[in-house]
Amino acid sequence: MSETVPTLKEASIPSFEAPVASPFSWLRDMAAPLRDQMLVQGAVLLHGLPLDGPDGLAEARDALGFASHTPTEEFNNRRDFGNGILSPINWPGDRIICPFQEGSFSRTFPSAVLTACINPPDGDGQSLLSDTRRITHHLPEQLADRVRKDGWTLARAFHDRFGITWAEAFSVTDRAALDEIFEGAAIASEWLPNGSLYTVRHRPGVIRHPRTGEECWFNQIAFLNAGSLDPVEREIMVDTFGKYLPMNTFFGDGSPLSDKDLTDVQQAYDSVQIGVRWRRGDLLVTDNIIMAQGRSPFEGSPEFLIALGDG
Incomplete structure (x- = not known):
């Protein structure tokens, strides 16, 4: 999507400071009110937890009462630290990640996303949050109604020696298992003459x-649309893959989105967007349906861990 970083409002989500003594016991005791706040505000930000690696994030997830969620399909390669702890999606640090919801292209998706800051970015790097309850109010009525009524379509192609493989995306190694996943997930598939899926x-x-x-x-109708790619990169992709691009989206009836449609969706996200600045040990807990999450460009060597939660 657009590489323009909008002017951000100050973070308006509630924040809490964990006590130095017994922080995870405090987190367990506070789990219910924190989750209630998350439902109202979309996210909560917790300071002062001893989060220095995967074990700490897993303990925080468990203390808040979330079960580990295992994705049925990956967007791109992520490092898996075990026990449901992952790296963020692989994305160049100098590029914005427009807010999105984890697994919104799947039938099953996590109810919450926990993001732990192990090492904060240098400079002004922030997470970007957009309240999805307000998105349609900032869209042209016709566009909002069309997506509300017809949904959206994602076309995804897996090409040899380009990006993530289908085996990596779906965590299977044979076509029979893949077909079973497709049947359960209502995904239509076609093997192309060159062997691509x-x-x-x-x-x-x-x-x-x-x-x-x-x-x-x-949805990710704009984030994953070919029109949101850098123009030079998009031209290379089209020259290489034709209509079978690695990712592209359409309206629910298969019609393409116009440049104005993409701009309107981006501006709607920007209109409700806030920025969250990071401190070492912070834990951002977002409701994955209410709040879309991305980030501004990051400088330095930031380190984050992700836990996807159910329940």
């Missing part, structure tokens, strides 16, 4: 939150 799935674009009943924008 082409997949298409249709997903809802707006869903109701299972706890609050609120309408939430839940």
Whole structure:
């Protein structure tokens, strides 16, 4: 999506300071009110936890009462530290990651995302949060209604020696297991003459939150669209792969998005976006349906860990 970093509002999510003594006991005692706050505000930011590696994040996840979520499909290669702890998606540090919701292209997705700051970025690097309950209010009515009614379509192709393989994406090694996944996930597939795998799935674009009943924008129709690529990179992709691009999105009826559609969606995210600055040991807990999460460009050697939670 757009590489322009918008002017960010100060973080307005609630923040809490863990006590030096028995911080994880405090976290267990505070789990219910913290999760209630997350449902209202979309996210909470916790300071002062002893988060210096995967074990600390796993303990924090468990203390908050979340079960570990295992993705059914990966967007790109992530390092797996075991016990449900992952690295963030692999993305160049000098590029913005527009806010997105984990697993929104899948039938199953985590209810919460826990992001631990092991080492903060230099300079002004921030996480970007967008409240998806407010997205449709900032879209042209016709565009919002179209996605609400028809959903969206993701086409994904796996090409030899380019990007993540289908075996890595779906954590299987044979086609029979892959076909079983596709059947359960309602993904149509086609093997191309050159051996590449082409997949298409249709997903809802707006869903109701299972706890609050609120309408939430839940898709990656703009983030994964070919029109959001750098123009030079997009031209290379089209020259190389034709219509079978590694990722592309469409409206639910298969129609393409216009440049204006993409701009309108990006501006809607920007309109509700806030920035969260990081300190070492911070834990950002977001409701994965209510709050889309990305980041600004990062400088230095920041280190983050991710836990996807259910429940």
